[in-house]
Amino acid sequence: MDRIYLDHNATTPVDPEVVEAMLPYLAEGFGNASSVHSFGRDAKVALENAREQIAAFIGCEPSEFYFTSGGTESDNLAVQGVARNLRLRKNHLIVGATEHHAVLEPAEHLAHREDFKLDILPVDNDGFASPERLASLVNDKTALVSVMHGNNETGTVQDIAALTAVTRKKNILFHTDAVQSVGKVKVNVKNLGVDLLSLTAHKIYGPKGIGGLFIRSGVKLAPLFYGGSHEKKRRPGTESVAGAVALAKTLEIAGLLMEPDFTRLKELADYFIDKVTSLIPDVVLNGPEENRVPQTVNLSFAGIEGESILLSLDIEGIACSSGSACTSGATEPSHVLVAMDKPKIEAQGAIRFSLGRSTTREQLDYVIEKLPPVVERLRAMSPVYQKAKS
Numbered sequence: 001m002d003r004i005y006l007d008h009n010a011t012t013p014v015d016p017e018v019v020e021a022m023l024p025y026l027a028e029g030f031g032n033a034s035s036v037h038s039f040g041r042d043a044k045v046a047l048e049n050a051r052e053q054i055a056a057f058i059g060c061e062p063s064e065f066y067f068t069s070g071g072t073e074s075d076n077l078a079v080q081g082v083a084r085n086l087r088l089r090k091n092h093l094i095v096g097a098t099e100h101h102a103v104l105e106p107a108e109h110l111a112h113r114e115d116f117k118l119d120i121l122p123v124d125n126d127g128f129a130s131p132e133r134l135a136s137l138v139n140d141k142t143a144l145v146s147v148m149h150g151n152n153e154t155g156t157v158q159d160i161a162a163l164t165a166v167t168r169k170k171n172i173l174f175h176t177d178a179v180q181s182v183g184k185v186k187v188n189v190k191n192l193g194v195d196l197l198s199l200t201a202h203k204i205y206g207p208k209g210i211g212g213l214f215i216r217s218g219v220k221l222a223p224l225f226y227g228g229s230h231e232k233k234r235r236p237g238t239e240s241v242a243g244a245v246a247l248a249k250t251l252e253i254a255g256l257l258m259e260p261d262f263t264r265l266k267e268l269a270d271y272f273i274d275k276v277t278s279l280i281p282d283v284v285l286n287g288p289e290e291n292r293v294p295q296t297v298n299l300s301f302a303g304i305e306g307e308s309i310l311l312s313l314d315i316e317g318i319a320c321s322s323g324s325a326c327t328s329g330a331t332e333p334s335h336v337l338v339a340m341d342k343p344k345i346e347a348q349g350a351i352r353f354s355l356g357r358s359t360t361r362e363q364l365d366y367v368i369e370k371l372p373p374v375v376e377r378l379r380a381m382s383p384v385y386q387k388a389k390s
Ligand SMILES: *Cc1c(COP(=O)(O)O)cnc(C)c1O
Pocket: 009, 010, 069, 070, 071, 072, 073, 075, 100, 102, 148, 150, 151, 152, 177, 179, 180, 200, 201, 202, 203, 209, 211
């Protein structure tokens, strides 16, 4: 059996059609989109066509979409940019408890180093935040609320529209990190009611290093960089035309495959969850059964370390993740599962299998075969598990 890749939430292979679409802009179409001559004009046309396609996909105007280097930069630009622009009038921020570090860390930086007040919006056991709770946290000093759409660890799809209904009434800006939902479930900035939205190509079969931020017309923010008038001075730096074309192509393909992928991957994920939870005792699914990105399957194997399962599966040629890839190596349980109030014995034994277009039932059957002995062996060596069972 070839190696099995079940870590699509960390990154995905680039679709060959996307590679093909971007190649001309690495070769003869190499011009700088800011140049006045014909090379530049050709690049500019490709860049603006890509912007139009992407904007149409998420339901905004092309003038409201800004290219960045990816999700991390978009999140930072949204959080730091809005906060710094409003700082003299408003100094309060609210971020979700299960945010990606690309939102949490800039928010914490602003709180620790730039005198912002920061509140964390809690979530329930399935990872959902409540509009009532948000309403109790906002005040006239609240500059920005940032809550992610599809969670990278558990797949929970937040009801963003219910949350923006709270902030809109009070003229508070709302950002959502939609890196894990764009291209997998319908994402429309108007339906969500958001002012800012982050996305990236490499989680949906595009290349790394290209993403973007929707900034609703009229929303002001301070740039992170200075040094040119690219992206209307909000993101100076020569645009990656090949990257922009790739992102547009990625979304075009996602538009065609979203529904069939969703149905097929949900079926496979349900099959996998059902098998694993019936074959192995003391396993729970983290996250809701409905309102989720179905390809994200986060399972807790009580009493053992997720990291040990991951390493054992890696030896069998199976790639998955223990929680978020960015914090792998640390033995602390994931902040997402802690926020969902999972008991420590479960939170530490969490493994995320993230399925994708190449995933087959045969691959999952192979994992289903290899997993029980791994878990059994690790549990036999686990004093925590033995104690809990005695
Ligand atoms: C991967 C990811 C990011 C970071 O995006 P990059 O393009 O890798 O910088 C941000 N948020 C979420 C939810 C992610 O899954």
